Amino acid sequence: MIKSLIIANWKCNPATQIEARHLFDFVIGELKDIKNVEVVLCPPFVWLPVLGSFKPSEAFSAGGQDLFWEKQGPYTGEISPLMLKDLGCEYVIVGHSERRQHLGETDEMINKKLKAALKNRLKPILCVGEKIRDSFDNEGRPENYINPIVEEQLKKALESIDKSRVADIVVAYEPIWAIGSGEPDTPDDALSASLLIRKTIVKMFDSRALANKIRVIYGGSVDSKNIASFANQDGIDGVLVGGASLNASEFVKIVLRINKTNKNES
Numbered sequence: 001m002i003k004s005l006i007i008a009n010w011k012c013n014p015a016t017q018i019e020a021r022h023l024f025d026f027v028i029g030e031l032k033d034i035k036n037v038e039v040v041l042c043p044p045f046v047w048l049p050v051l052g053s054f055k056p057s058e059a060f061s062a063g064g065q066d067l068f069w070e071k072q073g074p075y076t077g078e079i080s081p082l083m084l085k086d087l088g089c090e091y092v093i094v095g096h097s098e099r100r101q102h103l104g105e106t107d108e109m110i111n112k113k114l115k116a117a118l119k120n121r122l123k124p125i126l127c128v129g130e131k132i133r134d135s136f137d138n139e140g141r142p143e144n145y146i147n148p149i150v151e152e153q154l155k156k157a158l159e160s161i162d163k164s165r166v167a168d169i170v171v172a173y174e175p176i177w178a179i180g181s182g183e184p185d186t187p188d189d190a191l192s193a194s195l196l197i198r199k200t201i202v203k204m205f206d207s208r209a210l211a212n213k214i215r216v217i218y219g220g221s222v223d224s225k226n227i228a229s230f231a232n233q234d235g236i237d238g239v240l241v242g243g244a245s246l247n248a249s250e251f252v253k254i255v256l257r258i259n260k261t262n263k264n265e266s
């Protein structure tokens with residue numbers, strides 16, 4: 001059974017170790033019995049040791065929010081895949097739009113990071129998404145803006161990636177306008193984006209099986225009220241939660257809602 005994947009991206013929060021520990025302890029305590037969901041907690045690098053007190057399991061694991069492509073050396077401020085592995089990370093977010101926007105991350109850098117993650121047996125969560133909704137049909141759906149952008153980001157990120165490792169990649173469709181805005185995408189459009197992502201994988205790697213195997217998730221203003229409409233869709237394998245993952249009880253609600261209504265159980 002493929003479990004729904006729920007990634008908590010804490011971003012640059014919380015400001016103190018004690019708050020990180022409280023958040024973590026509450027979430028782990030409340031969710032200790034979950035079975036149908038895989039939860040990945042991605043705190044800032046410096047709070048990863050706080051998570052060190054739990055053993056990665058089928059239900060829980062840890063992830064980094066970024067990585068550098070070299071293993072070690074004179075790269076001031078960078079965090080390598082080996083360091084993430086050593087701190088127990090199984091996943092790593094790559095190419096988040098906030099890094100593309102504020103840190104000047106390019107498609108080329110993202111491609112290098114993706115390769116480094118795979119080479120070092122970290123599962124990359126590759127973020128793609130368009131900046132603005134530019135055109136809409138009668139039902140308010142974006143018409144054609146998303147296709148070229150998401151497809152291009154994906155092609156550049158996956159350029160010359162070893163086909164045998166592609167199934168380990170999680171692609172997070174994150175329309176930038178929906179991130180932190182309180183205005184999520186519609187579940188239908190998120191599904192269309194997921195189909196586009198899978199079609200692009202078929203084209204690039206000439207394998208429908210691979211496109212079906214890869215996990216595609218949605219991110220952007222997910223909360224406990226809208227989670228089910230995304231995560232219970234066939235074709236959307238989970239969600240990436242930003243703001244709502246910092247509110248311990250809200251995040252617990254999000255996970256429990258999916259744990260209870262997992263599509264694979266119904």
Ligand code: PGA
Nearest residue numbers: 179180220221241242243
């Ligand atoms: P949000 O962030 O849930 O706060 O919209 C999602 C993200 O940036 O991944």
